[in-house]
Amino acid sequence: MAEIVLDGISKKFADGFEAVKDLNLEIADGEFMILVGPSGCGKSTALRMIAGLEDITDGELKIGGNVVNDRAPKDRDIAMVFQNYALYPHMSVRENMAFPLRLAKVDDAEVNKKVEDAAKVLDLEQHLDRKPANLSGGQRQRVAMGRAIVRDPSVFLMDEPLSNLDAKLRVQMRTEVSRLQNDLGTTTVYVTHDQTEAMTLGDRVAVMRAGVLQQVGSPADLYNEPDNLFVAGFIGSPAMNFMAATLEGGRVKLPFGEVELPSEHREKLGSHSGKVIAGVRPESFEDAGLVGDAKDRGSTFTADIDLVESMGSEKFAYFSVKGESLESDELRELAEDSGTSEVPSAGEGLVVARLDAASGVERGKTAELWVDSTKLHFFDPESGANLKH
Amino acid sequence: MERTTGREKTLWTVGIFVVILYALIPVLWIVSISFKDPASVTAGDTLWTKFWPQDFTLDNYKGLFEGGLDSPLLAPLINSIGIALIATTIAIVLAAFAAYAIARLDFPGKALVLAGALAIAMFPAISTVGPLFDMWRTLGLYDTWIGLIIPYLTFALPLAIYTLVAFFREIPWDLEQAAQVDGATPFQAFRKVIVPLAAPGVFTAAILVFIFCWNDFVFAISLTSSDASRTVPAALAFFTGDSQFTEPTGNIAAAASLVTVPIIIFVLIFQRRIVAGLTAGAVKG
Numbered sequence: 001m002a003e004i005v006l007d008g009i010s011k012k013f014a015d016g017f018e019a020v021k022d023l024n025l026e027i028a029d030g031e032f033m034i035l036v037g038p039s040g041c042g043k044s045t046a047l048r049m050i051a052g053l054e055d056i057t058d059g060e061l062k063i064g065g066n067v068v069n070d071r072a073p074k075d076r077d078i079a080m081v082f083q084n085y086a087l088y089p090h091m092s093v094r095e096n097m098a099f100p101l102r103l104a105k106v107d108d109a110e111v112n113k114k115v116e117d118a119a120k121v122l123d124l125e126q127h128l129d130r131k132p133a134n135l136s137g138g139q140r141q142r143v144a145m146g147r148a149i150v151r152d153p154s155v156f157l158m159d160e161p162l163s164n165l166d167a168k169l170r171v172q173m174r175t176e177v178s179r180l181q182n183d184l185g186t187t188t189v190y191v192t193h194d195q196t197e198a199m200t201l202g203d204r205v206a207v208m209r210a211g212v213l214q215q216v217g218s219p220a221d222l223y224n225e226p227d228n229l230f231v232a233g234f235i236g237s238p239a240m241n242f243m244a245a246t247l248e249g250g251r252v253k254l255p256f257g258e259v260e261l262p263s264e265h266r267e268k269l270g271s272h273s274g275k276v277i278a279g280v281r282p283e284s285f286e287d288a289g290l291v292g293d294a295k296d297r298g299s300t301f302t303a304d305i306d307l308v309e310s311m312g313s314e315k316f317a318y319f320s321v322k323g324e325s326l327e328s329d330e331l332r333e334l335a336e337d338s339g340t341s342e343v344p345s346a347g348e349g350l351v352v353a354r355l356d357a358a359s360g361v362e363r364g365k366t367a368e369l370w371v372d373s374t375k376l377h378f379f380d381p382e383s384g385a386n387l388k389h
Numbered sequence: 390m391e392r393t394t395g396r397e398k399t400l401w402t403v404g405i406f407v408v409i410l411y412a413l414i415p416v417l418w419i420v421s422i423s424f425k426d427p428a429s430v431t432a433g434d435t436l437w438t439k440f441w442p443q444d445f446t447l448d449n450y451k452g453l454f455e456g457g458l459d460s461p462l463l464a465p466l467i468n469s470i471g472i473a474l475i476a477t478t479i480a481i482v483l484a485a486f487a488a489y490a491i492a493r494l495d496f497p498g499k500a501l502v503l504a505g506a507l508a509i510a511m512f513p514a515i516s517t518v519g520p521l522f523d524m525w526r527t528l529g530l531y532d533t534w535i536g537l538i539i540p541y542l543t544f545a546l547p548l549a550i551y552t553l554v555a556f557f558r559e560i561p562w563d564l565e566q567a568a569q570v571d572g573a574t575p576f577q578a579f580r581k582v583i584v585p586l587a588a589p590g591v592f593t594a595a596i597l598v599f600i601f602c603w604n605d606f607v608f609a610i611s612l613t614s615s616d617a618s619r620t621v622p623a624a625l626a627f628f629t630g631d632s633q634f635t636e637p638t639g640n641i642a643a644a645a646s647l648v649t650v651p652i653i654i655f656v657l658i659f660q661r662r663i664v665a666g667l668t669a670g671a672v673k674g
Contacts, residue, residue, distance in 0.1 A: 053566050074572040086567035090585045099581075100571040147571065157570075 002064030002077070002154040002187055003029045004050060009059035011045050011211075019045040021211040023059070030185045032178075034202035036192055037234070038334075042211040044159055047191045051080050051157050064154060074103075079148035080157040084164065085140045087132040093119075093143050094128040100151045118146045121180070138169045145177070149184065156181070156188040162197065174200060195235050199223070207231050209330070229384035232279050232377055233334040240377070241351045242331060243321055245278035247378065254278055255321035255349070257301040259373045268388040269378065276387060279377035282316070285353030287361060288368040298372040306350070308363050315355045317367065322349060330384045416649070423449050423642035430638050449643035462644050464616035465624035470651065472534050472620060473602040476541040480549050480598050481591060487546075488553030493562065503554075510547035514540075518611045525612055532614045540608050545598040552597060556590025592659040599655060603648070621648045 004027040011020040020042040027033045035043040048054040050061065052073035061069050068076050079100070088096050094115055101111045119125045122142040132140055141161060148156055161177070162170045178201055181188050192198055198205045199219040207214040207222065207230070215227040219235075226232035232240050246253040250266045261269070288300040303319035310316075353369060361367040378387040417440075422430055424442040427449070433439035453462035491499060521540060522531070530536035560583065568578035609623035619627075625644055628637040 051566075051570055053569070072574075073566075073569045074574065078570060080567070080570040082563050082567055084561065084563055086561065086563040088564060088568075088582055099568070103572040103577065151572070 003027060003031075003062075004155060004187060004189065005060075005062040006046070006050070007060040007062070009046065009049060009061060010057050011042070011049060011054060012057045019211055020049070023213055025206060025213065025216065027187060027189060030187055032181050032188045032190065032201060032203045034190050034192060034198040034205045035208060036195060036198040036205055037208035037214075039193055040210075041208040043191045043193075043208050046208070047157050047159055047189060050155075050189060051078055052076050076155075077153050078155040078157055079151055079153040080159065081144045081148050081161045083160040085132075085144040087140060087143055087147075089132055092129050092131055093124060093135070093146075096132065096143055097146045097150050100147060104151065114150045115146075118150045121149070122146050137165055138173065141165060141173060142176075145180065149180070152186075154187065156186050156190075158188065158190045160192055161190075163192070163194070170197075177201065196237060199235065205235075207234060209234075225386070225388070226279075226377065227386055228330070229277060229279070229379045229386075230330040230334065232379070232386070233331065236281060238282050238316065238352050238354070239334070240279045240281050242379075243278050243280070243349070243351070244381075245276050245378070247273045247276050249273065252276075252278065252376065252378070254371075256303060256351075256371075257299060259299045259371065259376070261376070262297070262374050265374065265376070265388075272378070272387050275381055277379040277381050277384075279379060280351070280371060281375060282352045282354035284372045284375040285317075285351075285355065286370045286372070287355045287359035288370040289360075290356050290358060291370045294372070295370065297374055298370050300368055300370045302366055302368050303351075305361050305363055305365060305367050308361055310357070312357065314357050315359050315361065317353045317355055317359075317361045317369075319351055319353070319367075319369075320349050321351055419642050420646050422638060423646045425449075425639060425642075427635055427637070427639040449639035450647075452640055453643055453647070458616075461628055461640065462621070462624065462647070465619050465621045466647075468534070468616070468618055469603060469620040469622075469648070472537050472541070472618070473599050475534070476538045476545060476602045477595055477599045479538070480542055480545040481595050483542075484546055484549035484553050484594065485587075485591060487550050488557050491550070491554050492557035492560075503550075506547035506550050509543060510551070514544060514605075514607050517543075518607060521608075522611055531612060532618050534618050536612050537605075537608055537618060537620070540612070541602045541605065545601055548601060549594045549598050552594040553587075553590055556593070557587060559590075560586050596656060596659055600652060603652060 004025075006023050006025040006027075009020060009023040010018065012018050023042075023046055025033075035046060037043050045054055049056050050063075052068070052071060056069050060067055063076055063078070088099065091099065097115045097118055098111050101114060106114075115128070116125070119128055122145060124139065124142055124146060127135060127139060127143075132143065135143065141164075144161065158177075162173050165173060174197060177190075181201075190197075190201060192201075199222075202219060204216060205219055205222055206216045209230050215222060215231045217225075222231055222235045226235065229242070233242065243255050245255075247269065250261050252259050252261055288295075291298075303317075303321075305317050305319050307318040308315055309318075355361060355369075359367075379385065380387055421440055421442055424445055424447070425432075426444050426446050429444060431439075432443060454460045458464055487502070490496070491503065517540065525531040525536050530539070564582050564586070565578045568582045569575065573581065604622065605620070606622040609620040610626060613619040613623055616624075621644065625641055628640050628644070
């Protein structure tokens with residue numbers, strides 16, 4: 001059991017590329033910390049520095065109170081699960097899982113007991129004598145986990161352990177990982193580019209972009225109070241809608257209409273005025289006919305619906321807004337990184353609204369929609385910072 | 390191929406059979422001659438009686454080893470085995486280091502090393518024989534084991550480096566790191582994880598290099614002059630018949646049959662190690 005402290009950690013590669021810049025992070029004992037961000041944001045490099053597979057250029061890394069900057073991986077009491085599992089192909093499942101124990105010179109009876117125990121936990125008992133080549137992806141993944149847990153290390157490091165599994169198995173293993181971490185109570189650092197994984201697994205989530213830590217907090221914090229445009233766009237699926245807006249004395253001019261801001265909003269925003277980027281989560285919209293009492297918390301407007309996706313439990317309605325196009329590095333990077341389903345509507349003016357399944361919106365027709373004015377986010381168009389902070 | 394039809398199967402069988410026959414008939418014929426009395430090599434009326442020894446004899450083989458170390462074949466055989474094994478060992482050790490560096494590291498001049506190796510491999514051996522002959526005589530390397538091992542290394546190293554680089558590139562290096570995180574020292578990671586995975590490549594390269602050294606004739610005939618270092622392929626050229634007027638056909642055939650044996654043994658021993666796809670299942674993707 002150990003806490004991990006990253007104090008001003010930086011990584012500069014030989015070619016001058018700075019993968020991680022001044023990373024400060026404290027991971028409490030037993031905590032499940034997620035490092036999330038688009039590819040190339042430095043999250044894997046950060047993890048590999050904790051593991052000792054990558055030298056630390058600058059800063060101090062402490063595990064369990066000891067500075068471990070110059071310790072070899074084997075002296076850090078960590079276990080790591082690799083993205084591609086990295087199982088030893090010439091060893092059986094049993095030998096794979098026993099490998100760390102053998103290296104630690106544990107006696108045979110103890111090794112057997114520990115491997116059997118881990119196999120039981122991971123449901124691998126009947127596969128112990130098979131070679132990795134004869135296992136399915138999910139089973140290999142579990143062997144990799146097994147190899148990590150047999151040694152009962154003080155820290156687990158996981159580098160996108162689920163990204164090679166198909167969608168269904170990934171959800172299943174996600175639950176498995178969560179349960180395992182919960183049972184073992186081992187400090188865990190988990191790297192992923194999948195914000196859904198980050199939100200569902202982590203006690204806390206650290207969002208990184210271009211080597212810089214953007215925000216650390218509980219999944220709910222990140223979702224409800226993103227520090228900046230990047231975090232707002234990265235967390236949540238479908239992503240937050242962004243549009244150009246103008247703040248003017250307690251009112252905001254959005255492309256689809258003017259909205260009166262609630263008083264607490266106004267206080268937080270203070271004297272900000274002028275052009276801003278407004279962010280609206282899809283679920284902050286609703287079919288005006290279904291809002292009921294909450295109606296006076298927001299305002300209604302009409303929109304021409306381009307497309308409706310009915311998910312059964314809810315409907316996604318897409319509509320276009322006319323407005324100035326948005327220019328922002330962070331938005332561009334978000335758009336590049338995310339899949340087609342998650343492209344934030346930067347500049348394109350396409351907005352997605354998550355409506356109740358009972359809504360009668362139809363493709364190609366005009367619908368009356370409502371937006372919750374207490375759930376609006378405003379960002380500085382220059383810095384991307386959330387104006388409420 | 391999803392499914393082979395009966396017709397395809399027949400065609401394949403016939404095709405494979407033809408190829409095997411084409412490759413093996415000369416070998417079988419040499420073996421057959423080695424069991425014939427030199428005088429009756431060409432005897433026989435039909436194709437079958439020409440092929441199958443009518444007076445089966447082991448004299449040709451006995452003749453090769455009569456007289457111990459002074460026999461026609463024993464000393465060359467020892468030279469061949471010794472020189473080929475030493476050259477193979479040195480070549481594989483050096484090539485393993487070189488290939489490891491080329492596969493794992495980025496260093497200036499990497500492309501140059503590979504290009505140089507390729508150029509040397511393509512260089513015609515015969516054009517180096519003349520200068521080597523002169524140099525070796527001056528240096529006292531003429532007609533010595535080292536005198537043959539050095540040129541063999543020159544041509545075997547590029548071959549071995551190329552083969553090993555191809556194999557080493559296939560090894561997932563994450564495994565080495567996984568081992569280190571699992572508590573291994575760098576040396577333990579190398580010995581317990583990388584070496585077992587690299588072994589098939591090393592054996593393949595070793596076989597190729599050994600066969601190259603074993604089969605060489607150009608250097609062997611030019612750089613040797615006595616049983617002190619003459620290898621089997623060169624020695625065959627110096628076989629004499631029973632009398633001035635008989636060709637040593639039988640002895641040559643017997644020796645030629647014998648020299649294939651070590652190669653066959655070598656391949657049989659190591660072929661089990663050369664299992665393609667040994668690394669399957671290590672990593673996904």
